Amino acid sequence: KQEVTQIPAALSVPEGENLVLNCSFTDSAIYNLQWFRQDPGKGLTSLLLIQSSQREQTSGRLNASLDKSSGRSTLYIAASQPGDSATYLCAVRSGNTGKLIFGQGTTLQVKP
Amino acid sequence: AAGVIQSPRHLIKEKRETATLKCYPIPRHDTVYWYQQGPGQDPQFLISFYEKMQSDKGSIPDRFSAQQFSDYHSELNMSSLELGDSALYFCASSSLGRETDTQYFGPGTRLTVL
Numbered sequence: 001k002q003e004v005t006q007i008p009a010a011l012s013v014p015e016g017e018n019l020v021l022n023c024s025f026t027d028s029a030i031y032n033l034q035w036f037r038q039d040p041g042k043g044l045t046s047l048l049l050i051q052s053s054q055r056e057q058t059s060g061r062l063n064a065s066l067d068k069s070s071g072r073s074t075l076y077i078a079a080s081q082p083g084d085s086a087t088y089l090c091a092v093r094s095g096n097t098g099k100l101i102f103g104q105g106t107t108l109q110v111k112p
Numbered sequence: 113a114a115g116v117i118q119s120p121r122h123l124i125k126e127k128r129e130t131a132t133l134k135c136y137p138i139p140r141h142d143t144v145y146w147y148q149q150g151p152g153q154d155p156q157f158l159i160s161f162y163e164k165m166q167s168d169k170g171s172i173p174d175r176f177s178a179q180q181f182s183d184y185h186s187e188l189n190m191s192s193l194e195l196g197d198s199a200l201y202f203c204a205s206s207s208l209g210r211e212t213d214t215q216y217f218g219p220g221t222r223l224t225v226l
Contacts, residue, residue: 032213043202044155044217089154091215097168098143098208100215102154 137205
């Protein structure tokens with residue numbers, strides 16, 4: 001059974017810092033991995049999707065990497081801003097039906 | 113660009129009542145997913161439909177049922193509501209056959225059971 005874990009659960013950094021969020025999964029047989037952002041009480045915004053055949057994806061200040069063999073993904077946020085404060089969730093698609101298995105999320109606070 | 117639409121956005125029900133949540137996927141997406149997110153929890157997969165047929169089932173109570181209609185919109189029906197059903201219910205859609213297969217989520221329906 002696929003399990004997804006995110007460390008740390010919470011992170012507080014000063015504005016301008018570069019930071020890394022971690023995601024690990026137990027079954028390396030995945031189709032893809034998706035990173036989401038969720039603001040309190042709001043929906044999930046897709047940030048990046050990495051296919052199982054890819055090593056990384058970039059979008060603006062965000063860079064996500066995938067090491068399928070070790071069951072790990074990282075989300076790198078460059079030059080963090082207070083507007084980046086949110087919960088970041090990683091989710092893995094393992095089966096061919098497309099359902100996602102989510103981690104518990106990392107709640108990020110960027111202080112001005 | 114069109115996004116996933118969910119209605120209603122908020123719903124308040126009493127215990128043992130029935131609720132119906134609606135989802136309108138992004139046009140030309142062939143797959144709809146339903147997820148439940150309890151307070152402080154990560155989203156949990158409930159059920160999915162591919163081309164109007166149920167394609168997968170997760171931890172969905174027997175009191176819940178869902179279907180996808182000919183116009184691809186989907187409805188989640190919840191009966192005999194319990195206090196523990198209070199949660200955010202998300203619908204997502206994707207085009208499963210495409211290489212990218214990004215799932216796009218709707219804004220969610222917040223269900224409160226009193």
